[in-house]
Amino acid sequence: xxxxxxxxxxxxxxxxxxxxxxxxxxxxxxxxxxxxxxxxxxxxxxxxxxxxxxxxxxxxxxxxxxxxxxxxxxxxxxxxxxxxxxxxxxxxxxxxxxxxxxxxxxxxxxxxxxxxxxxxxxxxxxxxxxxxxxxxxxxxxxxxxxxxxxxxxxxxxxxxxxxxxxxxxxxxxxxxxxx
Amino acid sequence: xxxxxxxxxxxxxxxxxxxxxxxxxxxxxxxxxxxxxxxxxxxxxxxxxxxxxxxxxxxxxxxxxxxxxxxxxxxxxxxxxxxxxxxxxxxxxxxxxxxxxxxxxxxxxxxxxxxxxxxxxxxxxxxxxxxxxxxxxxxxxxxxxxxxxxxxxxxxxxxxxxxxxxxxxxxxxxxxxxxxxxxxxxxxxxxxxxxxxxxxxxxxxxxxxxxxxxxxxxxxxxxxxxxxxxxxxxxxxxxxxxxxxxxxxxxxxxxxxxxxxxxxxxxxxxxxxxxxxxxxxxxxxxxxxxxxxxxxxxxxxxxxxxxxxxxxxxxxxxxxxxxxxxxxxxxxxxxxxxxxxxxxxxxxxxxxxxxxxxxxxxxxxxxxxxxxxxxxxxxxxxxxxxxxxxxxxxxxxxxxxxxxxxxxxxxxxxxxxxxxxxxxxxxxxxxxxxxxxxxxxxxxxxxxxxxxxxxxxxxxxxxxxxxxxxxxxxxxxxxxxxxxxxxxxxxxxxxxxxxxxxxxxxxxxxxxxxxxxxxxxxxxxxxxxxxxxxxxxxxxxxxxxxxxxxxxxxxxxxxxxxxxxxxxxxxxxxxxxxxxxxxxxxxxxxxxxxxxxxxxxxxxxxxxxxxxxxxxxxxxxxxxxxxxxxxxxxxxxxxxxxxxxxxxxxxxxxxxxxxxxxxxxxxxxxx
Numbered sequence: 001x002x003x004x005x006x007x008x009x010x011x012x013x014x015x016x017x018x019x020x021x022x023x024x025x026x027x028x029x030x031x032x033x034x035x036x037x038x039x040x041x042x043x044x045x046x047x048x049x050x051x052x053x054x055x056x057x058x059x060x061x062x063x064x065x066x067x068x069x070x071x072x073x074x075x076x077x078x079x080x081x082x083x084x085x086x087x088x089x090x091x092x093x094x095x096x097x098x099x100x101x102x103x104x105x106x107x108x109x110x111x112x113x114x115x116x117x118x119x120x121x122x123x124x125x126x127x128x129x130x131x132x133x134x135x136x137x138x139x140x141x142x143x144x145x146x147x148x149x150x151x152x153x154x155x156x157x158x159x160x161x162x163x164x165x166x167x168x169x170x171x172x173x174x175x176x177x178x179x
Numbered sequence: 180x181x182x183x184x185x186x187x188x189x190x191x192x193x194x195x196x197x198x199x200x201x202x203x204x205x206x207x208x209x210x211x212x213x214x215x216x217x218x219x220x221x222x223x224x225x226x227x228x229x230x231x232x233x234x235x236x237x238x239x240x241x242x243x244x245x246x247x248x249x250x251x252x253x254x255x256x257x258x259x260x261x262x263x264x265x266x267x268x269x270x271x272x273x274x275x276x277x278x279x280x281x282x283x284x285x286x287x288x289x290x291x292x293x294x295x296x297x298x299x300x301x302x303x304x305x306x307x308x309x310x311x312x313x314x315x316x317x318x319x320x321x322x323x324x325x326x327x328x329x330x331x332x333x334x335x336x337x338x339x340x341x342x343x344x345x346x347x348x349x350x351x352x353x354x355x356x357x358x359x360x361x362x363x364x365x366x367x368x369x370x371x372x373x374x375x376x377x378x379x380x381x382x383x384x385x386x387x388x389x390x391x392x393x394x395x396x397x398x399x400x401x402x403x404x405x406x407x408x409x410x411x412x413x414x415x416x417x418x419x420x421x422x423x424x425x426x427x428x429x430x431x432x433x434x435x436x437x438x439x440x441x442x443x444x445x446x447x448x449x450x451x452x453x454x455x456x457x458x459x460x461x462x463x464x465x466x467x468x469x470x471x472x473x474x475x476x477x478x479x480x481x482x483x484x485x486x487x488x489x490x491x492x493x494x495x496x497x498x499x500x501x502x503x504x505x506x507x508x509x510x511x512x513x514x515x516x517x518x519x520x521x522x523x524x525x526x527x528x529x530x531x532x533x534x535x536x537x538x539x540x541x542x543x544x545x546x547x548x549x550x551x552x553x554x555x556x557x558x559x560x561x562x563x564x565x566x567x568x569x570x571x572x573x574x575x576x577x578x579x580x581x582x583x584x585x586x587x588x589x590x591x592x593x594x595x596x597x598x599x600x601x602x603x604x605x606x607x608x609x610x611x612x613x614x615x616x617x618x619x620x621x622x623x624x625x626x627x628x629x630x631x632x633x634x635x636x637x638x639x640x641x642x643x644x645x646x647x648x649x650x651x652x653x654x655x656x657x658x659x660x661x662x663x664x665x666x667x668x669x670x671x672x673x674x675x676x677x678x679x680x681x682x683x684x685x686x687x688x689x690x691x692x693x694x695x696x697x698x699x700x701x702x703x704x705x706x707x708x709x710x711x712x713x714x715x716x717x718x719x720x721x722x723x724x725x726x727x728x729x730x731x732x733x734x735x736x737x738x739x740x741x742x743x744x745x746x747x748x749x750x751x752x753x754x755x756x757x758x759x760x761x762x763x764x765x766x767x768x769x770x771x772x773x774x775x776x777x778x779x780x781x782x783x784x785x786x787x788x789x790x791x792x793x794x795x796x797x798x799x800x801x802x803x804x805x806x807x808x809x810x811x812x813x814x815x816x817x818x819x820x821x822x823x824x825x826x827x828x829x830x831x832x833x834x835x836x837x838x839x840x841x842x843x844x845x846x847x848x849x850x
Contacts, residue, residue, distance in 0.1 A: 020375055022364040022393050024754045025770045029240040032766045033224065039765035051391050051811040058811055060396035131193040138189050143226060146237040146368040147375055152189075172381060 011089040014128070014142060015158045016064055019165075020149035023048055023062035027141035027150055034129060034140040038119045043067075043126050044141065045112075064149060066141075067092060067113040067126035075125075078108035083123070091128035099123050188236055192216045192224040201228060203618045203628035203695060205306075205611040206241040206757060208515050209233060209347075209370045210620030212695045213242065215612070215631040222246045222612070222631060232348055232698045233622060239368040240755050244764040248610060249632065251763050254593055255607040256637040264583055268605065274639060274647065281565075281604050282651035284587035288563040291586070294321030298549070298561045300575045300598075301327040302568020304758050305591055306614055308669065309567055309641025311523050311676060312658070316645050318524040319654050324549065324561065328574050345478075345507055346622045346702070350377040352508040354474035358386045359494070360409040361482035361514055364393035365754040370621065383474065385467065387412055387459075389749065390819060391812045400467065403814060405458035406747050409482065410490035414733045415453035416471075417497045418445050419464050425472035427502040434499050435727045441496075444729030456735055476509040477501065483515040490733035499725065518619040519703045521680040527657060546577040564588040567608070567641070569759035572597040576825060591644055594763050606644055609634040610760070615669040617677065617691060624700040625683065627673075627691040642667040740816075744798060744828035745845050746782070747817045756821065774805040777819040778831060783809045785848050786832060786841055793834040798826025804834070816849065 028044040031037065043066060050060035069092045076084045076092060083098035084105050094105070094114065099122040106114040106123070117124035129139035137143075142150040153161070196216035204211040212231025216224040225243055227236035248254070258277035259268040271277045288296055297320055301310035310327045317325045350356060350373045364371045375397065378384050386398035389406040404412055420426045421442065431438045451461040471477055481494050494511045495504070503509040549561065562585050564578065569592065571579050582588050582601040590602035593610055612631040619625065634640070639647075642660065646667050649658040660675065662668040670688050677683045682703045694701040740746070755767035762768055776794055788794060792807045796818055803822045813819045818831050832841030 022368060022371060022397065022754075024364070024368040025240045025767070026238060026243065026368065028770070029243045029755075029766045030238075033243055033246065039769045051396070053811070057401055058391050060391065060393075060812070062393075062396075129193075132191075135191065135193055136189055137191045137193065143188060143190060143236065144238045144243060146239050147372045148237075168379065 012133075012152045012154050013090070013158065014066075014139060015151045015153050015161065016066075017149050017151070017161075018061065018063050020147045021046070021062040021064050022147055022149075024146060026144050026146055027064060027066075030140040030144040031126070034132075035124065035127075037117060037124055041115055041117050041124050043113075043115065043124055065111065068111060069126075069128060074108040074110060075105035075114055078104045080104060084114075087130065089128075089133075091130050091133070092125075093127035093130055094123045094125055096120070096122045188229065190226055190229050190236060192226065194218070194223040196223050200629060200631045201696075202612075202631055203626045204234075204238070204242045204245075205616070205618060205628060206239075206245060207367055208517055208619075208621045209367050210517075210618050210622065210624050210626055210695075211238060211242060211369050212236075213238065217631060220632060221250065228695065230697050231695050232700050233346075233620070233624070233695075234369050235372075237369050237372060240767050240770070241757055241761070241764075242369075244755075244766040245610075245612065245760075247766060248593070248760055248763045249612060249635070251594070253595060253763060254635070255595065255599070255605060256635055258607060258637070259605040261603055264601065264603070272637075274606070274637075274643075277604055277606060278644075278647045278651060281587065281589050281606075282648060284603070285563055286652075288586035289320075292560050292562045295323065296560050296562040296586075297322040298324040298564050298578070299326070300564070300566040300570035300578075301325065302566070302570045302573070302592075302758070303328070304569075304593070304760055305567030305608060305641050306611065306616060307518070307619070308614070308616060308667075308672060309591065309608075309644065311521065312642055312645035313565075315523050315527070315657060316649060316654075318527050319649070319652070319657060326546070326570075326574065345510055346700075347373045347512070348622070349508050350374055350478055351380045351382070353377055353382050353476050353478045355383040355385065355471050355477045356480065357471065357477060358384070358388075358394055358398070358480045359412065359482065360388050360404075360485055361480050362388065362390075362392040362394045362751065363480060363514075364397065366752055366757075367514070367621070368754065383470065385471070390751075390814070390817065393754065400470075402459055402463070402467070405456070406749055406817065407488065408457040408735075409485045410488050410493055411453060411733045411735065412457040412459065413493035413497060414448075414490060414730050415450055415457050415459070415464055416468060417493060417500065418448060418450040418453055418730065419468040420472060420497070420501065421445050422450055423465065423468055423472075425468060426500045430502045431500050431727075434724055435496075436722070436724045437726070441727045441729055444731060448730045453730065453733075472501065476506070477503050478509050478512055479503070480512045480514060483513070486513065486516070490728060492728045493732065495725065496727040499727070512621070514621060517621045517623050519623070519680045519682045521676060521683070523676070523679055525679070546575055550577060550581060562586045565591065566598045566602070567591045569596040569598045571601055572759065573823070576823075591641065593638075593760060596759050596762075607638045608644075609638045609640045613638065614640050615673075617673045617688065619703075622700070623702045624694065625677075625686060625691050625703050626694045626700070627688055640667060640669070642669060642672055741799065741828040743842060744826070744830050745816070745842070745849055746829050746831060748796065748798065748824055748826055748829040749813075749817060749819050750821060750823045751819070753821050771821070772806075773821040775808045775820065776803070776805040776831070777808045777810050777813050779811060779813050779815045779817070780809045781815055782831075782845070782848070783807060785844050786836070788831075788833055794831055795834055795838075796820065796824065796829050796831050797838060798824055798829045801825055 023046045031043045045065045047063040051058035073092045081098045083095045086092045101121040114123045114125040138152040142152040196218040200215045204213045211234030212228025214226050215222050227238045229236040258271045261268045299313045347370050384398040385400040386395040387402040395401040454461040454464045498504040498511040588602045589604045590599045591606045593608050613634040615630050618628045646658040660668045660672040677686050753771045755770040788807045790809045794807045796803050803824050832838050
């Protein structure tokens with residue numbers, strides 16, 4: 001499948017707003033249910049950062065780390081059976097019909113995203129909920145995320161959300177100074 | 180003004196299903212709207228109900244993983260019996276036989292030891308029908324020993340007081356939100372999203388807890404307080420408001436029964452002393468008081484655990500004195516206090532009202548008192564026990580040692596656990612997705628929660644259990660909710676139940692069937708006369724006033740280390756678990772293993788402990804084992820675990836390290 005860069009503007013992407021993540025694992029359990037994954041297969045890695053000392057207090061945050069669906073995915077290049085593929089809309093997925101569970105993709109991926117599904121012997125990895133997306137639905141993790149840390153939106157909306165957040169932050173700090 | 184755009188969420192499922200069932204999640208007390216997609220008698224997918232005003236289509240991990248328990252191979256499906264605690268269970272394959280057997284045992288036990296020898300433990304897992312009916316059965320039986328931890332926090336509310344605070348959906352309108360010992364992000368993630376919305380709208384989030392929690396990590400101000408001193412912090416804050424003249428004198432005058440005495444009672448204490456008792460620097464408390472008072476509309480969210488400690492009503496007192504209560508925005512939001520008062524025994528003429536009051540106390544301590552009473556005053560001689568969920572591993576753990584001496588112990592539950600292991604008779608219970616019920620949420624919402632699936636063969640509800648047992652004693656007229664098929668009629672029961680509450684009697688189940696849909700919720704305590712900032716006319720108590728509490732109501736908790744046990748032990752719930760059934764949900768059970776024992780890196784380093792090491796936490800009477808998790812989430816002198824240990828003060832050491840050596844190191848370090 002050829003990659004058409006113009007598609008990027010027309011398709012949604014998973015927007016990860018780590019500032020809203022509370023490390024609740026709802027995304028992981030949603031993924032377990034959607035893809036019938038057994039317990040222990042982590043397609044989402046929720047990384048707890050801290051607590052670290054900051055000034056007089058502590059700071060702690062959570063980083064939901066799932067597949068980045070790279071532009072030039074190392075896993076796709078490494079896969080010996082072409083099971084790992086990238087769709088025109090950017091989704092990188094593993095075709096279970098072709099996957100032989102050799103885990104070459106897991107070694108190739110710089111972020112450790114692909115992992116072995118112990119119940120099937122095949123690779124488990126975020127497939128962008130392609131079956132749902134093809135029906136026009138949001139990916140399961142984004143839909144269930146309790147705090148809105150994950151959202152499935154267009155790239156323009158992501159940019160706008162980022163700008164909005166920054167503007168609100170500045171306005172709030174401005175009003176705090178004024179007070 | 181910055182333009183905001185609504186993100187269009189597109190819901191639905193890609194799975195094959197036969198029908199969607201709209202219901203309410205009953206994993207916790209938030210009351211999220213849920214849509215389950217059912218195919219061939221199993222749930223194939225679940226999603227949040229998009230138009231639900233509280234959950235807005237969102238779910239937490241527990242609200243998804245519950246599906247796994249329904250078909251779990253370990254689930255109990257057959258009533259069973261055994262002659263003694265050491266004998267094996269024999270399947271009875273028949274509920275009627277099991278109920279006959281229990282009735283016979285109970286009858287014999289009553290003849291020998293009297294009616295007050297029966298104790299009933301109500302775990303929330305069994306459903307509200309189990310606990311309401313247990314109280315009714317106990318009244319007919321003549322025992323006051325019904326222990327139901329879910330009920331209690333409502334009682335500090337003064338009689339007639341309906342709504343001390345607004346809904347969580349109003350939090351974004353608050354300008355500051357104070358959370359006291361409540362890790363809302365872990366216990367109620369969906370409700371926490373409203374808190375994050377409030378923060379984004381400019382509200383200051385202040386979290387006070389003894390541990391650096393998820394909630395505190397998102398707060399604007401984090402206050403690490405001494406364990407168990409939440410209510411003392413409230414008293415210290417109130418004293419600071421009074422010292423700095425930040426309270427509303429007119430509100431104190433008009434809403435308190437004894438305003439002058441109350442103000443005078445604070446003259447005898449120093450804010451600095453109270454602040455020190457709570458472990459907070461006095462200057463910090465003053466800064467906080469000024470900040471909170473400056474924001475005008477404040478919501479105080481208090482944990483359920485504070486309800487069992489002295490001085491709990493300081494929060495209502497403070498919210499009133501500061502003019503936060505009774506408005507559309509702000510006020511006191513006591514977590515897990517959403518069940519309205521229901522008189523479920525008043526229509527029974529036989530017997531007298533004897534339910535035990537165990538407010539302001541530790542559940543375990545109360546059970547200890549009950550058990551000690553039987554040897555001294557011969558008041559309670561507990562010889563029969565009916566327990567639901569895994570209460571013997573929770574609030575009734577002290578009862579464990581007495582079970583072998585009992586005439587009969589019955590277990591009503593879904594999975595094998597400590598309570599099942601102690602029982603003589605087992606009654607397999609339905610799980611919440613198999614029960615029709617009215618749910619009571621933190622927001623005081625009344626919702627009709629339809630069952631998603633029919634009960635699995637062999638499993639029955641709490642209403643079925645008590646109705647069946649009552650029939651064996653000729654009390655059918657007090658348990659008349661039986662359908663044409665001979666099984667319990669839950670709609671008829673909840674219609675009756677709603678009629679037994681002064682705040683709910685205007686509703687019937689039919690009225691609640693659309694509660695939660697189209698952004699509308701039926702709430703049981705609409706305080707119409709008190710809503711609106713200018714319209715507040717005092718509390719709906721007979722004289723429009725409430726009795727405030729002063730510093731005398733608080734008492735310092737046991738925060739002095741015990742000799743040989745220098746570290747404080749705390750056990751709390753984690754985000755992916757609630758109740759015993761969580762052990763049977765593999766998706767969530769593996770996320771945060773209950774073997775993890777959190778300790779401060781500084782202490783760990785001195786003891787030569789690293790993350791992953793096998794450690795033992797030892798108290799005077801018990802111990803737990805697990806693997807160390809080094810984290811600054813706990814202060815130096817604290818050990819934290821999910822596993823409960825009936826101790827406040829402990830010693831920790833590596834499994835291969837003598838406890839004496841660890842104690843010597845810690846004593847030197849902490850001296």
